[in-house]
Amino acid sequence: DIVMTQSPDSLAVSLGERATISCKSSQSVLFSSNNKNYLAWYQQKPGQPPKLLIYWASTRESGVPDRFSGSGSGTDFTLTISSLQAEDVAVYYCQQYYTTPFPFGPGTRVSIK
Amino acid sequence: QVQLVQSGSELKKPGASVKISCQASGYSFTTSAINWVRQAPGQGLEWMGWINTDTGNPTYAQGFTGRFVFSLDTSVSTAYLQISSLKADDTAVYYCARTSYVHNGVDIWGQGTMVTVSS
Numbered sequence: 074d075i076v077m078t079q080s081p082d083s084l085a086v087s088l089g090e091r092a093t094i095s096c097k098s099s100q101s102v103l104f105s106s107n108n109k110n111y112l113a114w115y116q117q118k119p120g121q122p123p124k125l126l127i128y129w130a131s132t133r134e135s136g137v138p139d140r141f142s143g144s145g146s147g148t149d150f151t152l153t154i155s156s157l158q159a160e161d162v163a164v165y166y167c168q169q170y171y172t173t174p175f176p177f178g179p180g181t182r183v184s185i186k
Numbered sequence: 187q188v189q190l191v192q193s194g195s196e197l198k199k200p201g202a203s204v205k206i207s208c209q210a211s212g213y214s215f216t217t218s219a220i221n222w223v224r225q226a227p228g229q230g231l232e233w234m235g236w237i238n239t240d241t242g243n244p245t246y247a248q249g250f251t252g253r254f255v256f257s258l259d260t261s262v263s264t265a266y267l268q269i270s271s272l273k274a275d276d277t278a279v280y281y282c283a284r285t286s287y288v289h290n291g292v293d294i295w296g297q298g299t300m301v302t303v304s305s
Contacts, residue, residue: 113291122281122295170290174247177231
């Protein structure tokens, strides 16, 4: 089974500054037939279900602000919030959906410094 | 609009069973798999498995076999999660979530169902 890890566990960033979260998979999630990485990022605020931010590692879901971006390929991925806003305080999870089971990373808590 | 609406919170005694529903609307139910995800209090997200809404074939993650059953009633666009022989550590929020037929990631989530197991 693929294992997902994230770093850091938590991150405090000043308003307007950049936040960067790393996600690693124990095996490649790059599907060679379409050259897509089967990796998604979710945001979860307290008391709410997760919300899809990014799929295929770098494609922003409709309606997601462009300050959120995803990058990486194979086994190493990054979620970047270019200019942190107060409403971005949340826990962020990555998930691979290349092969079952589809585990989530342990999550990264983002707060305001 | 596209949405998944789950049944309400449950309080159960150890050893009992619970059945959670997840009703889809706004799209063709049998075109997208339904995932089940568990979140224990203060913890992260655990992918429990999914069910193919076209064939009814379920796939369970390790740790969610035996006591956990995914089922469907396609006539009412509803997926179900049944948990039997409940234990205290089954206390969690359970989410259903749709797999996108465009990109295969999970794009739509239900609001979650809190199951509390306590004597």
